[in-house]
Amino acid sequence: MDMDKKIIVGIAAAAVAVAIAVGVIAISTQPQPLASGDTEKVKVIASFFPLYDFASNVGGDKADVSVIVPAGIEPHDWEPTPRNIADAGNADLIIYNGAGFEGWVAQLNAKNAVDTSRGIELMEGEHEEEGEAKEEGHEESALDPHIWLDPVLAKKQVESIRNGLIQVDSANADYYRQNAQQYIAELDSLDAFIRSELSNCEKTDFIAFHNAFSYFAKRYGLTQHSVHEGLSPEGEVLPQRISEIKQLATSLGINIIYSEDLVDPRLANVIASEIPNGQVLVLSPIEGLDREEQEKGFGYIEKMRQNVENLKVGLKCQS
Numbered sequence: 679m680d681m682d683k684k685i686i687v688g689i690a691a692a693a694v695a696v697a698i699a700v701g702v703i704a705i706s707t708q709p710q711p712l713a714s715g716d717t718e719k720v721k722v723i724a725s726f727f728p729l730y731d732f733a734s735n736v737g738g739d740k741a742d743v744s745v746i747v748p749a750g751i752e753p754h755d756w757e758p759t760p761r762n763i764a765d766a767g768n769a770d771l772i773i774y775n776g777a778g779f780e781g782w783v784a785q786l787n788a789k790n791a792v793d794t795s796r797g798i799e800l801m802e803g804e805h806e807e808e809g810e811a812k813e814e815g816h817e818e819s820a821l822d823p824h825i826w827l828d829p830v831l832a833k834k835q836v837e838s839i840r841n842g843l844i845q846v847d848s849a850n851a852d853y854y855r856q857n858a859q860q861y862i863a864e865l866d867s868l869d870a871f872i873r874s875e876l877s878n879c880e881k882t883d884f885i886a887f888h889n890a891f892s893y894f895a896k897r898y899g900l901t902q903h904s905v906h907e908g909l910s911p912e913g914e915v916l917p918q919r920i921s922e923i924k925q926l927a928t929s930l931g932i933n934i935i936y937s938e939d940l941v942d943p944r945l946a947n948v949i950a951s952e953i954p955n956g957q958v959l960v961l962s963p964i965e966g967l968d969r970e971e972q973e974k975g976f977g978y979i980e981k982m983r984q985n986v987e988n989l990k991v992g993l994k995c996q997s
């Protein structure tokens with residue numbers, strides 16, 4: 679951006695110099711030099727959905743925000759295409775989750791990048807089972823990347839995004855500060871909503887599909903179990919694990935098995951069919967929206983509210 683501005687200002691100055699040299703006095707009739715800072719948006723690329731939503735809220739109409747992992751695609755184990763890598767090289771700012779979630783981010787040759795996990799105290803991921811040890815995507819890191827599912831940590835991610843935008847586009851610093859403040863206020867309301875909705879529940883244990891809700895569970899005093907013990911919903915679940923989950927559900931009196939929006943629900947259905955009053959609901963890790971949801975304008979906050987509604991059923995909450 680700054681480089682472009684200098685070049686455009688340079689061209690404008692040259693045009694004025696030429697105009698003077700040829701004796702054109704009526705400068706006001708000359709076309710206005712391109713005011714690049716006013717009309718050109720900052721080009722921002724976010725790695726996957728929650729970061730895209732946060733960046734869009736903070737960037738508003740001063741930023742042209744796009745997302746790398748396409749709608750409807752589960753981002754664990756996803757890899758960028760050469761086209762993604764070329765696009766990223768042209769962006770003013772790359773925004774990513776960090777904590778090992780996007781193992782491919784170093785391939786992007788970003789001019790500027792924001793690691794939104796910076797400054798957040800990360801949890802260790804649980805040790806992976808033998809059969810899952812060869813999963814890709816989490817090889818470099820045993821850290822748990824699912825920070826965005828805790829709205830309090832999401833506020834920190836939003837602050838990092840705000841700071842990144844201010845760094846590459848300081849002319850609009852006040853605008854970004856204002857938008858970030860507004861969105862942070864929405865996250866505060868979400869946090870208050872979750873606390874109040876989950877304040878009167880019979881249970882604190884729930885069975886997620888993959889191990890994505892550790893930060894969320896810690897924040898709200900819940901205990902997460904998961905069908906996939908690993909940090910990713912990919913890979914095989916061994917029959918032994920399936921019977922463990924059935925036993926666990928039965929012993930804790932849990933009748934809801936949570937599935938996810940971007941995975942095949944069959945496994946959750948099988949488990950639910952074999953426990954008393956078993957039922958499957960979605961508890962979304964918000965790792966991506968499907969196209970329909972994206973077209974409806976669904977965002978992180980709407981998805982979190984849906985999660986809370988479904989969680990209330992499993993935890994048997996009064997409201």
Ligand SMILES: [Zn+2]
Pocket residue numbers: 754824888889890909910911963965
């Ligand atoms: Zn995940």
